[in-house]
Amino acid sequence: MTQNGSGTAVKLALRQLLDRCRAGEMSPALAVMSLLLATRSAARAAMALEACPDAPDSCLDEMRRLLREHRDGCARIEALLAQEPDGAGAASATEGIARWAGFFDAALARSPAASVALYSLGSEALLAEATAEMAALFEAWDLLGPDRRILQIGCGIGRFEAAFAGRVGEAHGIDISPAMIAAARSRCAALANVHLSVCSGRDLAPFAADTMDLIYAVDSMPYLHLAGPGLVERHFAEAARVLRPGGDFVILNFSYRGDAAADRADVGRLAREHGFALLADGVQPLRRWDGRAWHLRAL
Ligand SMILES: C[S@@+](CC[C@H](N)C(=O)[O-])C[C@H]1O[C@@H](n2cnc3c(N)ncnc32)[C@H](O)[C@@H]1O
Incomplete structure (x- = not known):
């Protein structure tokens, strides 16, 4: 950036x-x-x-x-960027999580689409095109299926839960921002197999061991990174606990530090330490989103 x-x-x-x-x-x-x-x-x-x-x-x-x-949406993005908390400034993970929760609550009020994806330029139509491209990647990586229980860390407005509900058994989404969860509940109100809740941001404690087939994080892992040391590591351990053997862990963007080699090294180390095989290592498979994608599988 x-x-x-x-x-x-x-x-x-x-x-x-x-x-x-x-x-x-x-x-x-x-x-x-x-x-x-x-x-x-x-x-x-x-x-x-x-x-x-x-x-x-x-x-x-x-x-x-x-x-x-999209002049209005771009002006809203300019305002969002000006309000971003200083990532380095939090004294503790608790404070960091609270700052980002407040930021995303406020961002949602400015623009639901831009609050989860700046590349939407604040437009629901552009956001839907990007979501469809990502959903096609999930299909290509064979991550969905009618018997699968899936969990998104940092689900935002629930665009993936809405997109995936008809292709999985159960779609769960958690987020630290109460406003995001309220928006996601409203978006997915008609979808009985979607379950959304506000989380602590520290772990996956509400979920029992060996219960999920897929855990994924789309542009949320970088905020764990920014919120405090140890949170990323903790979520790898938690994903290993909550996934069934053979379950998938997908990370779309690991950090925003702009160092692909460091991201690959960290993900590789965490995968080894927490018992994951690395199936895709920081690839850039999409046109509408320029982040890097990792596909891990619980051994
Ligand atoms: C850029 S948005 C992406 C939302 C969604 N994944 C999407 O792509 O539509 C990042 C989301 O991660 C959430 N988030 C940040 N830190 C989190 C944490 N520690 N645990 C859970 N969610 C978190 C934010 O509240 C926000 O909704």
Whole structure:
């Protein structure tokens, strides 16, 4: 994540984003989100796109169109970014968890879609496209099935529970943010096999040993990382306890420190220490989301 908003840095960031978009490696919406992260400002992102000297093509046109049509959502994202707690500042895991719970409660009030995925640009339609791409990955990795009990750590507004309810036996979601759980309950109100609850953020204590076939975390593990030392390790131990033998543990983004080698080394060590085989190691399989994915299996 580039946070330097200087003109040269922004031009360089836009050049790289256009290259990746033109190569088909990222969607135009993801490129707009990355430009927002580079500029921290919807107005500066728009200025950078307008000033781009390239001949117009489908990527540049689409990025300009998306920013124009989702101007309000992008302004909300700018406000969200300005409110992010300082990850390094928490005195304890309890304080860190409380800070992030407060942040996500407030983020939801600004924009439900942007609060769980900045690449939605605040749009439910763009969010649904990204969710469908991730759901296809879950199908390709054979993670779903009518007899499976699945648990999401950090379920947010329940978009995956809504998407997966018809493809699994039971879909459970937990989150530290009471507002997120209220939104998820409302989204999944008609789905009898979806179970949602506020959690402590410290462990998976409400779940008995050997009861889940899949545990997954989509963009929530980085907040465990930020909230306090030991939380990530604890959740690996808890996932090993709660999963049935042969169950799957899937992590979409491990940290936001921007060091893929360090993330791979940490996940590899934790997998070994907690009895998981590593089936996918920090791969980037999607166009609409540029995070890294790990697929672990309980031995
Ligand atoms: C970026 S959102 C992603 C939500 C959801 N996974 C999705 O992709 O739609 C991260 C979520 O993780 C939750 N979260 C952060 N720390 C957590 C923790 N220690 N335990 C459970 N949930 C946590 C936040 O409240 C927030 O809802």
